[in-house]
Amino acid sequence: MSDRPIISRESAKSIGERIAMLRKEKNMTQAELAKLLGVSRSALAGWEGGFRMPDIDSWFQLALIFDVSTDYICGTSSQRVFKSSSISDKIDLEKLNTQGQDLLFEFYHMLLKKEIFTNKENDK
Secondary structure, three states: OOOOOOOOHHHHHHHHHHHHHHHHHOOOOHHHHHHHHOOOHHHHHHHHHOOOOOOHHHHHHHHHHHOOOHHHHHOOOOOOOOOOOOHHHOOOHHHOOHHHHHHHHHHHHHHHHOHHHOOHHHHO
């Protein structure tokens, strides 16, 4: 195993700056955010300074708190919120019982039969 860091110092600094920016947009102090995350203020300061990285659970908590994607936090996307193009990502079928799921699929198939509700390019 290599002693090389997994992430460059520049990337860590950029991630830290993004976390600090998001925190300031919410008018939160480091102490307030640290408390929400269940970490020390000094740990959060280390993240913001680019000296340390959050653990995986903290990544997801940060995304939830700031209502952004984890990709946005680490700078791999300029899009703040993940926009899914898949309807299956927008509908939680687990919330419906079997009867509700059957009704939803029945309605879907009914819409497919109506030409005004379908995309013409999908027919090719």
